[in-house]
Amino acid sequence: MTMQGRKATIYDIAKLTGASPSTVSAALSGAWKARRISEQKVELIRRIAAEQGYSTNMQARGLRQAKSGLVGMIIPVHDNRYFASMSQSFEAFARDRDLVPVIASSMRDPMEERRIVETLISYAVDSIFIAGATDPGAITDLCAAANMRHVFVDLPGPGAPSVISDNYLGARMLTQTLLAGVQPRRNPARDRIYFIGGVATDYATARRIEGFRDVLTEAGLPPSPEQIIACGYPPKRAMQEIAALRDRLGDLPAGLFVNSLTAFEGVLGHFVHLPPGSFDRSIIGCYDYDPFAAYLQFPVHMVRQDSHRLIEEAYRLIEDPAPGITVREVEPALIPPRTIYAGPFGEHG
Amino acid sequence: MTMQGRKATIYDIAKLTGASPSTVSAALSGAWKARRISEQKVELIRRIAAEQGYSTNMQARGLRQAKSGLVGMIIPVHDNRYFASMSQSFEAFARDRDLVPVIASSMRDPMEERRIVETLISYAVDSIFIAGATDPGAITDLCAAANMRHVFVDLPGPGAPSVISDNYLGARMLTQTLLAGVQPRRNPARDRIYFIGGVATDYATARRIEGFRDVLTEAGLPPSPEQIIACGYPPKRAMQEIAALRDRLGDLPAGLFVNSLTAFEGVLGHFVHLPPGSFDRSIIGCYDYDPFAAYLQFPVHMVRQDSHRLIEEAYRLIEDPAPGITVREVEPALIPPRTIYAGPFGEHG
DNA sequence: AAAGTTAGCACCATCGATTGCGCAAAACCC
DNA sequence: GGGTTTTGCGCAATCGATGGTGCTAACTTT
Numbered sequence: 001m002t003m004q005g006r007k008a009t010i011y012d013i014a015k016l017t018g019a020s021p022s023t024v025s026a027a028l029s030g031a032w033k034a035r036r037i038s039e040q041k042v043e044l045i046r047r048i049a050a051e052q053g054y055s056t057n058m059q060a061r062g063l064r065q066a067k068s069g070l071v072g073m074i075i076p077v078h079d080n081r082y083f084a085s086m087s088q089s090f091e092a093f094a095r096d097r098d099l100v101p102v103i104a105s106s107m108r109d110p111m112e113e114r115r116i117v118e119t120l121i122s123y124a125v126d127s128i129f130i131a132g133a134t135d136p137g138a139i140t141d142l143c144a145a146a147n148m149r150h151v152f153v154d155l156p157g158p159g160a161p162s163v164i165s166d167n168y169l170g171a172r173m174l175t176q177t178l179l180a181g182v183q184p185r186r187n188p189a190r191d192r193i194y195f196i197g198g199v200a201t202d203y204a205t206a207r208r209i210e211g212f213r214d215v216l217t218e219a220g221l222p223p224s225p226e227q228i229i230a231c232g233y234p235p236k237r238a239m240q241e242i243a244a245l246r247d248r249l250g251d252l253p254a255g256l257f258v259n260s261l262t263a264f265e266g267v268l269g270h271f272v273h274l275p276p277g278s279f280d281r282s283i284i285g286c287y288d289y290d291p292f293a294a295y296l297q298f299p300v301h302m303v304r305q306d307s308h309r310l311i312e313e314a315y316r317l318i319e320d321p322a323p324g325i326t327v328r329e330v331e332p333a334l335i336p337p338r339t340i341y342a343g344p345f346g347e348h349g
Numbered sequence: 350m351t352m353q354g355r356k357a358t359i360y361d362i363a364k365l366t367g368a369s370p371s372t373v374s375a376a377l378s379g380a381w382k383a384r385r386i387s388e389q390k391v392e393l394i395r396r397i398a399a400e401q402g403y404s405t406n407m408q409a410r411g412l413r414q415a416k417s418g419l420v421g422m423i424i425p426v427h428d429n430r431y432f433a434s435m436s437q438s439f440e441a442f443a444r445d446r447d448l449v450p451v452i453a454s455s456m457r458d459p460m461e462e463r464r465i466v467e468t469l470i471s472y473a474v475d476s477i478f479i480a481g482a483t484d485p486g487a488i489t490d491l492c493a494a495a496n497m498r499h500v501f502v503d504l505p506g507p508g509a510p511s512v513i514s515d516n517y518l519g520a521r522m523l524t525q526t527l528l529a530g531v532q533p534r535r536n537p538a539r540d541r542i543y544f545i546g547g548v549a550t551d552y553a554t555a556r557r558i559e560g561f562r563d564v565l566t567e568a569g570l571p572p573s574p575e576q577i578i579a580c581g582y583p584p585k586r587a588m589q590e591i592a593a594l595r596d597r598l599g600d601l602p603a604g605l606f607v608n609s610l611t612a613f614e615g616v617l618g619h620f621v622h623l624p625p626g627s628f629d630r631s632i633i634g635c636y637d638y639d640p641f642a643a644y645l646q647f648p649v650h651m652v653r654q655d656s657h658r659l660i661e662e663a664y665r666l667i668e669d670p671a672p673g674i675t676v677r678e679v680e681p682a683l684i685p686p687r688t689i690y691a692g693p694f695g696e697h698g
Numbered sequence: 699a700a701a702g703t704t705a706g707c708a709c710c711a712t713c714g715a716t717t718g719c720g721c722a723a724a725a726c727c728c
Numbered sequence: 729g730g731g732t733t734t735t736g737c738g739c740a741a742t743c744g745a746t747g748g749t750g751c752t753a754a755c756t757t758t
Contacts, residue, residue: 064716147356235689368708411713
């Protein structure tokens with residue numbers, strides 16, 4: 001690696017090898033067979049290029065080929081087990097395809113989401129994966145105008161293929177488990193199972209509420225509106241709401257369906273102040289899985305969404321788009337309390 | 350947005366407005382004042398460009414300007430609270446600077462790490478942040494050859510500025526806390542505090558072991574080699590090792606210094622099989638923080654590394670490089686058991 | 699009114715890699 | 729040996745945005 005100021009280009013290599021730039025390009029890009037470059041020359045060029053520490057300028061290649069070798073993904077936040085493991089899978093599949101992943105977080109802000117889509121389009125990414133879209137319509141419009149392939153994950157969009165978790169099924173499973181475990185206490189209000197967290201207008205939350213409601217209704221215990229507290233994702237709100245609920249009931253409810261890990265953090269923030277044993281007569285479930293949450297003071301039933309499969313299916317849909325607009329559902333799994341699950345990467349879940 | 354097949358370019362806008370491409374470029378890139386383009390024309394161009402859904406082709410701009418507007422970061426894994434929150438901060442700071450973050454995970458594989466650095470160089474990223482480098486020397490070599498600014502985070506590198514957590518201090522604090530909390534049981538072996546997890550040759554682990562060792566030595570209890578079990582990061586190994594340890598001792602040790610969240614997952618995986626109450630006479634600490642881990646069956650003392658400050662300092666070092674090679678240390682904080690910490694983004698920790 | 703300024707913009711080369719086309723030399727064919 | 733095919737490679741245009749240079753018309757100055 002002779003190091004001058006600037007990076008070597010195919011023109012430098014051309015001079016050094018006595019070949020033309022186009023020959024160098026072909027030799028190094030792999031197109032040399034089609035261009036009938038002799039293997040000898042290719043060897044020479046490769047050797048010199050390696051010596052010079054040459055590497056393709058992807059901006060130039062991208063400009064010429066009108067694509068970049070990048071794949072974009074938007075997630076609400078990095079700092080969340082569910083989305084983080086989605087990132088991990090997204091990257092693994094990208095690597096398999098020799099693509100470079102660009103992952104940005106929208107903080108669940110529709111404006112930010114649109115800005116990111118525009119940015120990704122500017123960079124001519126191959127395709128865009130949008131997880132937890134807050135404004136799928138706007139995204140599809142932007143992408144359509146730029147002729148950009150995209151797929152929605154976790155929350156469906158009307159104008160593009162989507163891969164989502166079977167939230168209805170997951171909610172049913174979790175609710176059934178809770179229902180089977182409640183300990184009746186003769187107090188009708190306290191005997192109820194409460195649903196907390198999420199945004200009622202979000203597709204995922206709506207489906208989960210449906211599942212929750214249906215199971216309870218089928219059991220002859222149709223939930224009152226008061227039982228469904230969709231107070232958003234931030235822990236803080238959930239903490240306040242659970243405190244308020246406990247105030248109202250005079251105790252914890254018999255069952256609690258927590259709709260996200262972040263809401264669960266908030267619930268825990270409240271539980272911290274309760275004496276031990278406070279939870280013995282309540283059964284807790286959480287939609288989404290965290291290995292540590294699985295081993296708290298009290299048993300927690302969790303639903304693990306298969307983010308790996310979600311991403312896998314999303315790549316499938318992007319790569320050979322079915323006619324029409326597909327929505328594919330992936331089944332989540334119920335994880336019993338005190339279970340450590342090892343994910344697809346061995347190290348994490 | 351009139352949608353044809355292809356995206357609009359400055360040439361299209363030029364035709365539509367009767368201006369020249371260079372005028373369009375100047376108008377849209379903000380350089381129009383310096384180029385004395387009339388405000389009128391700029392308005393017109395802006396309007397038409399918006400109508401056409403124009404957006405700058407960043408590959409072309411990048412090629413011309415020899416930079417891309419991207420910043421790269423390498424982390425070991427996404428799916429880890431510590432690194433995920435680093436990603437979140439990295440992205441936030443990038444956004445402040447109008448840069449697009451590209452975050453890739455190396456899976457702690459030196460080869461992969463180098464491949465990623467080469468890729469990022471190919472894309473002409475502005476600078477590269479490397480967290481948890483496994484082969485910092487090779488990275489610095491690659492970057493030097495390409496004249497690429499880079500900074501090491503979390504683990505220092507010899508050839509570039511580094512920002513690291515004060516692992517020695519953190520380990521001292523945690524060890525002291527554990528030491529203060531051990532309940533002597535008259536069995537010398539069981540009364541010891543054990544260190545588990547991490548790789549002894551890793552810089553961070555080495556420093557923590559130093560801190561651990563020093564505190565114990567100062568207390569007149571110098572640790573035997575057997576007390577330090579640096580069995581790597583994957584949960585599985587930690588699970589086996591803790592099981593073996595318990596076999597050897599006939600019980601859990603009086604204190605346990607767990608060196609990472611992933612190792613802690615493994616430890617938990619073993620604890621799952623123990624009867625409740627097994628932990629009452631042990632005191633547990635973990636280097637790294639997780640809100641759920643903070644609220645387990647038993648109290649856990651945790652060390653929270655300030656990933657936000659780490660990244661902030663790293664940007665500082667990249668942006669005005671001090672003469673010579675700087676290593677900056679950021680203090681971690683001790684988080685008492687049962688504490689929910691709200692991070693810089695409100696939603697997570 | 700001639701000379702000098704300035705405003706407002708267009709022209710064109712350039713960044714590095716790719717690719718359609720063409721051309722000379724070598725190899726092959728009858 | 730003349731014609732045909734194949735081999736091996738170079739030439740030059742191209743992708744879209746940028747920026748140095750220059751040119752014209754309007755305006756100012758003396």
